[in-house]
Amino acid sequence: MSGEQAFRFGLHGSLVGVLTPAPGRGDTAVILLNAGLVHHAGPHRLYVRIARALAEAGLTTLRFDFSGIGDSPARPDNLPIRAMVVAEPREAMDALERQGYRRFILMGICSGAYSAFKTACVDPRVAGVVQINPQDAEGGGEANTAAWASRYWSRSLFSRRAWLNLLTGRIDYGRLFGTLARQLGGGTRKEANSTLSQSQGELKALLEAGHARLLYVVSGDDLSRDYVRLLLDVKGGLPPAQVGVETLPDADHLFTRLSDQARLAALLSEWSGRLATGSRG
Amino acid sequence: MNELAGLRAESVEPLFFPAGKGDLYACHHLPVGPARGEAVLLCAPAGHEYSRSHRALRQLAAQFAKAGYHAFRFDYYGTGDSAGLYEDADPALWRDDVAVAIELCRLCAGVASVGLVGARLGASLALQAAQGRRDVPWLVLWSPVLDGAGLVAEWRAEHKAVMQGFGQTVGEAEGEILGFPFSGRMASGLAGLDLLASPPAGLAVGRTLLLHPPEEAAGATRLAAGLTAAAVAVDCRAFEQGAVWRQETLEPIVPFAALRGMVDWVEGRA
Secondary structure: OOOOEEEEEOOOOOEEEEEEOOOOOOOEEEEEEOOOOOOOOOHHHHHHHHHHHHHHOOOEEEEEOOOOOOOOOOOOOOOOHHHHHHHHHHHHHHHHHOOOOOEEEEEEEOHHHHHHHHHHHHOOOEEEEEEEOOOOOOOOOHHHHHHHHHHHHHOHHHOHHHHHHHHHOOOOHHHHHHHHHHHHHOHHHHHHHHHHHHHHHHHHHHHHHOOOEEEEEEEOOOHHHHHHHHHOOOOOOOOOOOEEEEEEOOOOOOOOOHHHHHHHHHHHHHHHHHHHHOOOO | OHHHHHOOOOOEEEEEEEOOOOEEEEEEEOOOOOOOOOEEEEEOOOOHHHHHHHHHHHHHHHHHHHOOOEEEEEOOOOOOOOOOOHHHOOHHHHHHHHHHHHHHHHHHHOOOOEEEEEEOHHHHHHHHHOOOOOOOOEEEEEOOOOEHHHHHHHHHHHHHHHHHHOOOOOOOOOOEEOOEEOOHHHHHHHHOOEOOOOOOOOOOOOEEEEEEOHHHHHHHHHHHHHHHHOOOEEEEEEOOOOOHHHOOOOOOOOOHHHHHHHHHHHOOOO
């Protein structure tokens, strides 16, 4: 892919990003959000691969670093991090809007998924949200504890590998026993339900606002698979036309296998392409 | 308030520049305060070690900029944001990329000399790229890869352990290592890397800081002897902490004391 452009943007002109322009562009652009502290090339260079695949599918794509991550210096205004991870995708949209783009698909792995969702909740320019291996980032992580418990009781109990890991010491004993202790205590379930209810409320509100479609992509071996199942277990259900869930059964949290990277890039290109052209597929 | 007013903001300029097979991505960390008449080019490790080291090298560049240097980081062909596919690259191509990046530093910073800091394979490439040049006054070699075949064996062992942790079986000679393709040309390129058997010649580097983990003291000592024989002053030191290329990608620790020590050495303070 030639013609990629490096540039700075944002309120303070300090956010660093790389734009992969699509030939014959439309009015929709994709923005890739940092996976934790991994810089904008993504884990295993995965964001570069995704950006170039999306551009070939006709979607201009920006990958950038939040302030203090990767190539972007820290913000000078001490904005709290939960506000920053919403403000800076909006600054990215502002920058792309000046180039003629009107609708945006936000996507990210892990914490990038959280940022994409939270931004969509407050900005109607977001037409699509792809949350890849999202995890609970609210409260004290009680929903993650519930997801671990769900994983232990529903999957690990019947998994030869899980038992092998247990017997050979290749597991996090602290997390295992902590989860079980909190389960027996009963307190975490109530807190987890509260956290999940809050996230479910935001999800329902976003869907009712009607401007965005959502895709959850989860790895078969990842905690997010359990978390998303709990999150989407909403009384009365969610409108299936607006929410999709895709599972990559053999993948790990950061898509180490090249075959999983290729599957993910193809999946995102197809979904985003359909959304950009207005096709429900 | 006056103290805050005295603080100068860090400034990073991202850019692409042309090289042999395609455009390469770089970040220019502008000097904070009066600029020195010398630039610094950082040469990153390769493969999965690149991601793990990125945060530390970015902070090292910031430390050099704070000390008044024009500091540059860049991505080799097929790595990071640069053009191309990883499987189409090899160490020889990357060594040429280092040479082009040195020219970029000179041009952008308006300086005549460029010091090189390399980590792991980046250190080996920096040492090779310095051969025959008179514009590289010093080198910082942070755990250079002395033996490419040994690096491949280490990478394959880690790949096997990680993938088995994911419950996957791993072949002996897989075409991928920890998230990156591993091509035949990369394998043969690394197999040909042996800094002890073929020490670099034609070096006009004034001084070199050679940092090595304690378990690699013997190899580092042999390399230091080879460099000394080539009239390069070598400061050979072991480091206990700071092997950032071995840490979890999602939990990158920045060894600030080690980074500060490198800047101090370049400035002649350590």
